Amino acid sequence: MNDAAQLIVSDAPREAAERVNLLGMSRAGLQEFLVGLGEKPYRALQLMKWIYHQGVSDFSAMTDVGRDLRERLSACAEIRPPEVAEEHISADGTRKWLIRVEGGSCVETVFIPEEGRGTLCVSSQVGCSLDCSFCSTGKQGFQRDLTSAEIIGQVWIAAAAFGLPKKGGQRRITNVVMMGMGEPLLNFDNVVTATDLMMDDFAYGISKRRVTLSTAGVVPALDKLAKVSEVSLAISLHAPNDALRDQLVPVNRRYPIRQLLDSARAYLGAQTDSKRVVTVEYTLISEVNDRPEHARELAVLLRDYPCKINLIPFNPFDASDYRRPSRNAVSRFWNILTEAGLRVTVRSTRGDDIDAACGQLVGRVEDRTRRSERHRAARAGSPVAGAA
Numbered sequence: 001m002n003d004a005a006q007l008i009v010s011d012a013p014r015e016a017a018e019r020v021n022l023l024g025m026s027r028a029g030l031q032e033f034l035v036g037l038g039e040k041p042y043r044a045l046q047l048m049k050w051i052y053h054q055g056v057s058d059f060s061a062m063t064d065v066g067r068d069l070r071e072r073l074s075a076c077a078e079i080r081p082p083e084v085a086e087e088h089i090s091a092d093g094t095r096k097w098l099i100r101v102e103g104g105s106c107v108e109t110v111f112i113p114e115e116g117r118g119t120l121c122v123s124s125q126v127g128c129s130l131d132c133s134f135c136s137t138g139k140q141g142f143q144r145d146l147t148s149a150e151i152i153g154q155v156w157i158a159a160a161a162f163g164l165p166k167k168g169g170q171r172r173i174t175n176v177v178m179m180g181m182g183e184p185l186l187n188f189d190n191v192v193t194a195t196d197l198m199m200d201d202f203a204y205g206i207s208k209r210r211v212t213l214s215t216a217g218v219v220p221a222l223d224k225l226a227k228v229s230e231v232s233l234a235i236s237l238h239a240p241n242d243a244l245r246d247q248l249v250p251v252n253r254r255y256p257i258r259q260l261l262d263s264a265r266a267y268l269g270a271q272t273d274s275k276r277v278v279t280v281e282y283t284l285i286s287e288v289n290d291r292p293e294h295a296r297e298l299a300v301l302l303r304d305y306p307c308k309i310n311l312i313p314f315n316p317f318d319a320s321d322y323r324r325p326s327r328n329a330v331s332r333f334w335n336i337l338t339e340a341g342l343r344v345t346v347r348s349t350r351g352d353d354i355d356a357a358c359g360q361l362v363g364r365v366e367d368r369t370r371r372s373e374r375h376r377a378a379r380a381g382s383p384v385a386g387a388a
């Protein structure tokens, strides 16, 4: 091999690694990048339309971009979504992708088709550090935050399969919920950038009422979110009092219910439209938080609070001894809240035959916290581990 050839061979991987990924770059970031190349900022909008509206990853296909710029972009930039490792389709039409992210771990993304809408459930982290007692993601431990490219890349992958909100076709993505693996507010900047792109007309253009961020209640980050974001908000409450919530959602020990409810109300107050409400998620776990007295306490807690309540019957998974409540228990709970004048819906379980239901997403986390190991050890030693 001569010197020149050696140079090309050894340089190739480094060059690829140095390319800037334009997927997941904020609109302002992309404008800045193009200005840095001596271009006008409006070029960013052209590029965004190709990337997100057309799903194009090859600069040479961008026909309204001058050839010279296309060539320069090919040399220094790329549009690189994460890789699909596996795809599963449920009997009810729910689809789940196992998505391989850099470093080898996998996260999960779920598409749920329903009458008149299609909801994409997107992950924000590889694993989760919060360790809620009833969530299988928490049992995996935590590895790292997803990049904005890896977050918006999940929409990119699903859009390639189902089509975009503004295009025809029945199974299109109309809603996105940040309810996959991870705590979105602990990956603040990347989640804000990615959700902004979901709502940006030059990217996915989904209405702010249809892009929802769900949090277990990281209050300081929620206070900060109010200043920069317009996404719809869901909070994972799951208990009507701090004593019980401390056990189910450990982050409650730092930011108790009152602080969370106040912060979520302030979030609504910071929005430009006044009619929005907070979605309060309440996972019903048999004999843990599903009794009539819990419902009554919840009704008092949320009286006059601007919210709608979404009851989620617990979805079982291997590493948990919790049980799903009976249909009777769910309707009894629903009745008490409804009679108290609250708006309540029950989330139907979708895709549980492919482990795609809420709280069943595990991905393949290379755990840095060793929590998954500790959970396995605890279960081996105690038959009732996990019961609160």
Ligand code: SAH
Residues within 6 Å of the ligand: 132, 134, 135, 136, 178, 179, 180, 182, 183, 184, 214, 215, 216, 217, 234, 235, 236, 237, 281, 282, 283, 312, 313, 314, 315, 316, 317, 358, 359, 360
């Ligand atoms: N970290 C975010 C997103 C989590 S997933 C949050 O906590 O909000 C979305 C919802 O599913 C949350 O309300 C979560 O508490 C709930 N959930 C987790 N595990 C569940 C399970 N096994 N069954 C039913 N709901 C579950």
